[in-house]
Amino acid sequence: MKQIELISEINRLRHEKNAVIMAHYYQMPEIQDIADFTGDSLALAQEAQKTSADIIVLAGVNFMGETAKILNPAKKVLVPDINAGCSLADSCPAEKFAEFIAQHSDYKVVTYVNTTAEVKALSDICATSTNAKKIIEQLPENEKIIFAPDKNLGNYINSVTGRNMLLWNGACHVHEQFSVERLLDLKNAYPNAKVLAHPECKNVVLMLADFIGSTQALLNYATQSNEKQFLIATESGILHQMQKLNPEKEFIPVPPIDSTCGCNDCKYMRLNTLEKIYNSLLTEQPEILVNEEIRKKAVKPIEKMLKMSV
Numbered sequence: 001m002k003q004i005e006l007i008s009e010i011n012r013l014r015h016e017k018n019a020v021i022m023a024h025y026y027q028m029p030e031i032q033d034i035a036d037f038t039g040d041s042l043a044l045a046q047e048a049q050k051t052s053a054d055i056i057v058l059a060g061v062n063f064m065g066e067t068a069k070i071l072n073p074a075k076k077v078l079v080p081d082i083n084a085g086c087s088l089a090d091s092c093p094a095e096k097f098a099e100f101i102a103q104h105s106d107y108k109v110v111t112y113v114n115t116t117a118e119v120k121a122l123s124d125i126c127a128t129s130t131n132a133k134k135i136i137e138q139l140p141e142n143e144k145i146i147f148a149p150d151k152n153l154g155n156y157i158n159s160v161t162g163r164n165m166l167l168w169n170g171a172c173h174v175h176e177q178f179s180v181e182r183l184l185d186l187k188n189a190y191p192n193a194k195v196l197a198h199p200e201c202k203n204v205v206l207m208l209a210d211f212i213g214s215t216q217a218l219l220n221y222a223t224q225s226n227e228k229q230f231l232i233a234t235e236s237g238i239l240h241q242m243q244k245l246n247p248e249k250e251f252i253p254v255p256p257i258d259s260t261c262g263c264n265d266c267k268y269m270r271l272n273t274l275e276k277i278y279n280s281l282l283t284e285q286p287e288i289l290v291n292e293e294i295r296k297k298a299v300k301p302i303e304k305m306l307k308m309s310v
């Protein structure tokens, strides 16, 4: 089917089935452009909690679909490609994490939403990169905290809050891969450009950044800034929204190590296509299902996070 026909079929099906398409900022431009709602991890969770649609098509990765299902179990939650995992979620298997928590039973357990439902079920509070600082600052200063799975985000939050959280040794394969050498070359080539970096990046990259923030925070910064050029150290999908909202500004992606390509893409996010979205609406598959016992435990830390983010 041609792209124009696919879009028209997607539109027909979403209206017929009262479905909503939610897309993360790391989706391909054509998916962001047809989505009913586009946002970062926190915004997608908030939107999934309040939607009145019968079907949620979550164009992102599986943990985002699971979060939507956990928050709104009466809805049918579909993902375009069931293989859209996440290297951060994979770095924290529930059985190993349960053992780790058992060894530190006097710690509060804060987990990034980039985890499986099973790991969320073991947690006291969830966090995203948008609200992690705010959430940690609301915990008593003497509280012992485990933060998992992203060690880079954990280190960054430790540095801005003065806490000494115990960190799980996980990382995102995209954000770990930014090349410092190529970033320095770009800074030379664009001496007036501001460097915007996601806190999942390594500390050496964050040290070169003019602004550090979640995907939404980077977009807001770029939009509100009077500067004209920006070097972007996060998944390259966000450049689409940055450029759309700021056509007069220039956004240059920071490339990864060992790549001839200029962009750093998440291989999981890029599994989704318009065709797969169409197929998921047509067949109502693949559907995200979460065991009810796990869901009841996992919903508590997510709801706590949403309350603490207001």
Ligand code: 13P
Binding pocket: 039, 040, 041, 042, 114, 128, 129, 130, 172, 200, 214, 215, 216
């Ligand atoms: P945010 O959406 O919180 O910026 O997280 C980035 C990310 O890696 C999502 O998978």
Ligand code: SF4
Binding pocket: 026, 061, 085, 086, 087, 088, 089, 114, 172, 173, 174, 175, 235, 266, 267, 268, 269
């Ligand atoms: Fe996971 Fe990193 Fe991809 Fe986000 S960008 S989905 S954290 S692998």
